[in-house]
Amino acid sequence: MLYLYDSRKKIACVVGALVLACTAGYYFFQKQEDQLVLYGNVDVRQVSLAFNSSERIERMLVEEGDRVDKNDLLAILESRPLELSIAKSEAAIEKQEAVVLRLKNGSRPEEIEQNAAKLRGAEADYENALVHKNRMKELYESSAISKQELDNAWARYKAAAASVDNARETYRLSELGPRYEDIAEAEAHLKGLRADLLLQKYNLSQTKLYSPVNGVVRSRLQEIGDMASPQKPVYLIALDDTKWVRAYISEQRLGEVKPGMEAEIFIDSFPDKPLRGQVGYISNVAEFTPKTVQTEELRSALVYEVRVNVVDENNILRMGMPATLKFQ
16 A cells, blocks of 8 residues: 555656646747747948049049048049139239239329329419410401411310310329228228139039948949049948847737837847847838838738848948847
């Protein structure tokens, strides 16, 4: 009897252990089946770089796949026409600066004395013309000359009088110096020339294309000799600092995902080294599953886009790379 009791006790223990093992296994595999897993592709922000002016490309300094840092020189346009235009503008500015300086300094003493001498000469001509006119008048009244000779004397007199007025005004203006309006006009013209020079120098600086970000050159879209323009990108650069995995989740499991939820990202190149990420975006609008997405649901099912921002310290993710998301 004692032997039978011990056997039954052993059998009961074995059965109990089996029940516990089955229960634990059931809950373990049930938990594995319930774990949320999504499939998507890596997405990277990228920037299209184009020149801000139109000219032929003279040099291309980087190739596809090259890593570039912010402010690295990438390409150069032909700049000879702009350099010649700048030299011409600089000469025009020097000329206009001399004009402004002359106006501000006013008339030189020598110029004033010269105008005074011209006035004295005009006054002498006037006196001579006046005497000649009076003499011709007397001769005409005595019928010694013709009417035409008297008219010529009067014309000479009037011309001499006008010359005196003109010389006197020139002398007065030389003493007063240039008008304020003339100086202001010359200064405004000089200011405009300097502004044009600044614009030309800015255009010259735009003949060099620099990288505004750190990243990798994805595409080299033009070559040396091509005509560049603001509408034609030269390089396409993928940024380093912003990467995420774009995946889609069915409506039935949408409630399991929350912003900020942590996830592990697995890629085929490193299946045993998951990356860390967090849910950063959940779409508010349903859409049909894109053909590029790998899901177990039917393609016609409505899904919602989910973006998981990834911490990629070693820069191993590439644009379009398939990825598996496993949520905690």
